[in-house]
Amino acid sequence: MELKGITKRFPGVVANHDIDITVRRGIVHALVGENGAGKSTLMKILYGMQKPDEGTIAVDGEQVSFSNPGDAIVRGIGMVHQHFMLADNLTVLENVVLGSEKLYGIGTKARAKITEISDAYGLNVRPDVLVEDLGVADRQRVEILKVLYRGARTLILDEPTAVLVPQEVDALFDNLRELKAEGLTVIFISHKLGEVLSVADEITVIRRGTTVGTADPKTITTKQLAELMVGSELPSPETRESTVTDVPMLQVDGLKLTAPDQDGVERTVLDDIALTIHKGEVLGIAGVEGNGQAELVEAIMGMRAPDAGVLTLDGRDISRTPTRKRREDGIGYIPEDRHRHGLLLEAPLWENRILGHVTEKPNSKGALLDPAAARRDTERIVAEYDVRTPGIDVTAASLSGGNQQKLIVGREMSHQPKLLIAAHPTRGVDVGAQAQIWDQIREARREGLAVLLISADLDELIGLSDCLRVMFRGRLVADADPATITPEELGSAMTGASSGHLEHAAAGAVTGTARDTAVSDTASDTAGGED
Amino acid sequence: MKKFAKIDKDRLLLGIAAPVLAVVAALVVTALVLLATGKEPFKAFQIMVSYGFKSDSQVFILNEATTYYLAGLAVAIGFRMNLFNIGVDGQYRMGAFFGAVVGGMVTLPSFLEIPLIIVVSMVVAAAWSAIAGFLKVGRGVSEVIATIMLNSIATAVISYLLQPGRLAHLNSNTNSVYTTMLPKSAWFFTMTTNPAAGPIEGFIVIAVLAGVAYWFVLSRTRFGFDLRTVGQSESAAEASGVNVKKMIVTSMIISGALAGLVGMPALLNEAHTYSDEFPTGIGFIGIAVALLGRNHPVGIGIGALLWAFLDRTSNWLEFNGYDKEIVGVIQGVIVLCVVIAYEVVRRYGLGRQQRKVGEELAAAASLKTVEKAEVTA
Numbered sequence: 001m002e003l004k005g006i007t008k009r010f011p012g013v014v015a016n017h018d019i020d021i022t023v024r025r026g027i028v029h030a031l032v033g034e035n036g037a038g039k040s041t042l043m044k045i046l047y048g049m050q051k052p053d054e055g056t057i058a059v060d061g062e063q064v065s066f067s068n069p070g071d072a073i074v075r076g077i078g079m080v081h082q083h084f085m086l087a088d089n090l091t092v093l094e095n096v097v098l099g100s101e102k103l104y105g106i107g108t109k110a111r112a113k114i115t116e117i118s119d120a121y122g123l124n125v126r127p128d129v130l131v132e133d134l135g136v137a138d139r140q141r142v143e144i145l146k147v148l149y150r151g152a153r154t155l156i157l158d159e160p161t162a163v164l165v166p167q168e169v170d171a172l173f174d175n176l177r178e179l180k181a182e183g184l185t186v187i188f189i190s191h192k193l194g195e196v197l198s199v200a201d202e203i204t205v206i207r208r209g210t211t212v213g214t215a216d217p218k219t220i221t222t223k224q225l226a227e228l229m230v231g232s233e234l235p236s237p238e239t240r241e242s243t244v245t246d247v248p249m250l251q252v253d254g255l256k257l258t259a260p261d262q263d264g265v266e267r268t269v270l271d272d273i274a275l276t277i278h279k280g281e282v283l284g285i286a287g288v289e290g291n292g293q294a295e296l297v298e299a300i301m302g303m304r305a306p307d308a309g310v311l312t313l314d315g316r317d318i319s320r321t322p323t324r325k326r327r328e329d330g331i332g333y334i335p336e337d338r339h340r341h342g343l344l345l346e347a348p349l350w351e352n353r354i355l356g357h358v359t360e361k362p363n364s365k366g367a368l369l370d371p372a373a374a375r376r377d378t379e380r381i382v383a384e385y386d387v388r389t390p391g392i393d394v395t396a397a398s399l400s401g402g403n404q405q406k407l408i409v410g411r412e413m414s415h416q417p418k419l420l421i422a423a424h425p426t427r428g429v430d431v432g433a434q435a436q437i438w439d440q441i442r443e444a445r446r447e448g449l450a451v452l453l454i455s456a457d458l459d460e461l462i463g464l465s466d467c468l469r470v471m472f473r474g475r476l477v478a479d480a481d482p483a484t485i486t487p488e489e490l491g492s493a494m495t496g497a498s499s500g501h502l503e504h505a506a507a508g509a510v511t512g513t514a515r516d517t518a519v520s521d522t523a524s525d526t527a528g529g530e531d
Numbered sequence: 532m533k534k535f536a537k538i539d540k541d542r543l544l545l546g547i548a549a550p551v552l553a554v555v556a557a558l559v560v561t562a563l564v565l566l567a568t569g570k571e572p573f574k575a576f577q578i579m580v581s582y583g584f585k586s587d588s589q590v591f592i593l594n595e596a597t598t599y600y601l602a603g604l605a606v607a608i609g610f611r612m613n614l615f616n617i618g619v620d621g622q623y624r625m626g627a628f629f630g631a632v633v634g635g636m637v638t639l640p641s642f643l644e645i646p647l648i649i650v651v652s653m654v655v656a657a658a659w660s661a662i663a664g665f666l667k668v669g670r671g672v673s674e675v676i677a678t679i680m681l682n683s684i685a686t687a688v689i690s691y692l693l694q695p696g697r698l699a700h701l702n703s704n705t706n707s708v709y710t711t712m713l714p715k716s717a718w719f720f721t722m723t724t725n726p727a728a729g730p731i732e733g734f735i736v737i738a739v740l741a742g743v744a745y746w747f748v749l750s751r752t753r754f755g756f757d758l759r760t761v762g763q764s765e766s767a768a769e770a771s772g773v774n775v776k777k778m779i780v781t782s783m784i785i786s787g788a789l790a791g792l793v794g795m796p797a798l799l800n801e802a803h804t805y806s807d808e809f810p811t812g813i814g815f816i817g818i819a820v821a822l823l824g825r826n827h828p829v830g831i832g833i834g835a836l837l838w839a840f841l842d843r844t845s846n847w848l849e850f851n852g853y854d855k856e857i858v859g860v861i862q863g864v865i866v867l868c869v870v871i872a873y874e875v876v877r878r879y880g881l882g883r884q885q886r887k888v889g890e891e892l893a894a895a896a897s898l899k900t901v902e903k904a905e906v907t908a
Contacts, residue, residue: 324772
């Protein structure tokens with residue numbers, strides 16, 4: 001497969017320009033680049049979801065033009081999306097045949113085909129299980145099977161490891177090697193360099209929307225690859241000196257929350273959570289997404305009413321105070337989903353600067369807004385936090401993700417928070433902005449800020465935190481010292497395999513009920529971390 | 532600073548583009564409809580314009596637009612919150628009815644009598660609207676369904692009470708029922724500019740004040756900011772500390788209170804009683820007017836005037852041998868076109884702005900690299 005001179009102009013985000021990629025049959029080809037470099041757009045073009053403005057795509061030497069994913073499937077190209085597209089209330093079999101009933105029907109023939117594919121590539125898929133009963137890794141295998149079932153010979157995997165813990169990543173890579181052995185082609189998109197080096201046969205690097213080079217995974221190091229990707233020296237999330245005091249800023253005690261799930265059954269999502277964050281301390285929470293982190297944040301913010309438990313902020317009980325009062329009292333909030341919780345996308349930047357702090361200076365005087373002061377302060381944030389924008393009257397939607405995030409960080413930091421809740425503060429943010437956001441968190445911590453950090457980026461967690469806790473099925477099951485723990489050990493605890501106090505295996509003493517300390521060497525380094 | 536001014540001007544242009552586009556499209560469609568019925572379209576438009584600008588027409592249009600404007604504001608408050616208050620219709624009728632009943636029972640000096648009637652009307656209408664708000668918050672009932680039902684209930688309640696022996700009297704000459712006539716002290720002032728054209732109703736002043744208050748509250752107060760926040764993103768509003776449920780009820784109440792003003796020109800300036808001939812259906816016109824005016828206080832004013840103009844000229848068209856229904860077609864087509872044009876222009880504007888920002892940043896970045904290159908060279 002060959003892509004030549006692909007150019008795509010796209011409002012607001014990095015356009016693809018002059019992309020040249022050649023992918024040979026029967027290999028794993030990795031496409032790497034930082035968030036927002038244009039990888040996903042490129043793959044959407046390849047999969048027929050978007051049309052390129054310029055350039056050509058050739059499959060097996062024959063020039064093709066895809067106007068929808070159906071065309072791509074016909075050419076044997078299939079895509080496994082980052083966000084699974086499965087119907088939870090159907091079985092695996094039903095999900096696989098859905099939309100392709102013509103191929104092998106919906107009965108015995110289809111079942112036989114699914115079993116055949118599953119056995120051939122070692123996918124271990126059980127056709128009659130309900131998808132809602134499957135874990136993330138199993139769902140991903142169903143997605144892969146779905147694509148193979150439709151006759152794909154080339155698989156595009158968009159950030160397949162983002163949702164997996166390290167052990168699951170290894171299993172996925174075994175599957176990919178099986179596929180390769182059978183002569184299939186895999187295009188693997190990632191920004192986790194360790195993974196890329198361990199699985200890929202060829203690497204193409206994308207930077208700012210264009211291909212900047214190819215690399216041989218046998219000779220290149222993660223560091224070299226990262227520099228190729230970023231174009232400069234890498235930042236690291238490491239915090240140097242400790243600023244932890246013994247003054248508690250936030251205390252959470254016996255926090256319990258139940259919420260109805262999709263079927264309306266009440267389930268416990270937070271179970272007896274207790275934690276203390278001191279002034280000048282960053283408490284990191286590790287966990288596979290969906291284990292209660294979002295609910296914990298919302299409970300602390302006052303967006304959900306817990307069933308039991310006491311929250312104390314700076315010595316005052318805030319268990320029953322409304323969200324607005326909590327924010328006025330000094331909780332800063334960098335939400336996980338900035339589009340849903342952090343911004344008004346169609347409002348200008350200066351109105352977004354008011355959002356969440358409408359009762360505070362400089363945004364209002366009494367019951368009246370003070371647009372002039374808010375605008376002046378927005379100008380200041382834009383300058384101080386390096387928000388790249390032509391002005392403060394453009395809508396938030398026209399900024400790139402990183403600049404939106406910088407605006408949010410600037411806004412939250414402008415009200416001298418006592419406690420900052422940072423949920424995935426650098427997700428979807430380019431490397432430059434990432435370093436800046438880390439700096440700001442470190443800076444504020446030095447001035448006595450307490451930070452609750454939730455992140456899926458284990459290097460970020462280990463690098464920034466003074467203290468780590470692991471969350472699993474709504475409970476804080478383990479704690480660890482970020483100075484000694486490795487991402488693999490943390491990853492294993494995230495699957496619920498170990499609990500209690502985690503210690504680095506090399507240190508010898510494995511305490512608590514830690515069972516799984518098998519550390520694999522297939523590093524899961526991300527762009528942010530160095531070996 | 533020049534750059535910002537430019538972007539603002541663009542936004543203004545885009546803001547005007549939607550309604551203009553809608554009206555033009557509606558005229559084209561109407562012309563086609565007229566042609567299809569075998570009539571000459573431009574003659575019809577000419578008749579409408581020349582008749583619509585006569586001075587008695589102007590007065591009529593202003594008076595009619597006053598009512599439409601208030602209805603438009605009431606609906607627009609809901610729209611800004613992402614609430615569709617279809618119930619303005621029932622709310623204003625309930626308000627005006629009870630305002631008329633209370634006003635008919637007491638005779639006070641004007642400065643007490645008029646505010647009393649207005650306040651009664653606003654409170655009743657707000658309470659009627661609040662039912663829908665509470666149902667939405669407490670039971671998750673869509674305000675659309677609730678307010679439609681409340682409209683029907685309002686109709687039933689009023690026809691039950693508006694009967695001789697209950698709260699109304701029978702006029703044996705015309706066979707119509709009406710509430711006790713309001714005392715003279717409840718008559719609102721009028722302004723006469725041209726005796727031949729008739730008086731302009733004083734309530735237009737209240738309508739203008741309501742428009743100013745609407746603008747001020749929404750764009751200059753904390754409360755207005757919270758309200759708009761909920762309208763743009765409920766999740767972001769909640770995270771920012773707005774009590775969304777409370778805001779839903781509050782805005783339904785405000786929308787209802789404004790609806791309480793809608794029947795006042797007819798009651799205090801015209802009929803001085805609530806009879807079975809009291810104007811109905813204005814709430815629905817309010818929806819069209821709010822859409823046409825894009826929820827902007829000035830825009831709603833223009834929408835109201837346009838609507839009143841069409842109302843006025845439809846009669847004259849009929850007189851000239853055209854079908855009156857044609858104006859109905861224009862009105863319907865305008866609303867449809869507005870909804871479409873608004874969305875088209877909004878998307879175009881957003882995309883355009885994103886592209887512009889992208890371009891400007893790219894230009895700035897390349898400029899920087901050029902500078903850098905020059906420095907290193």
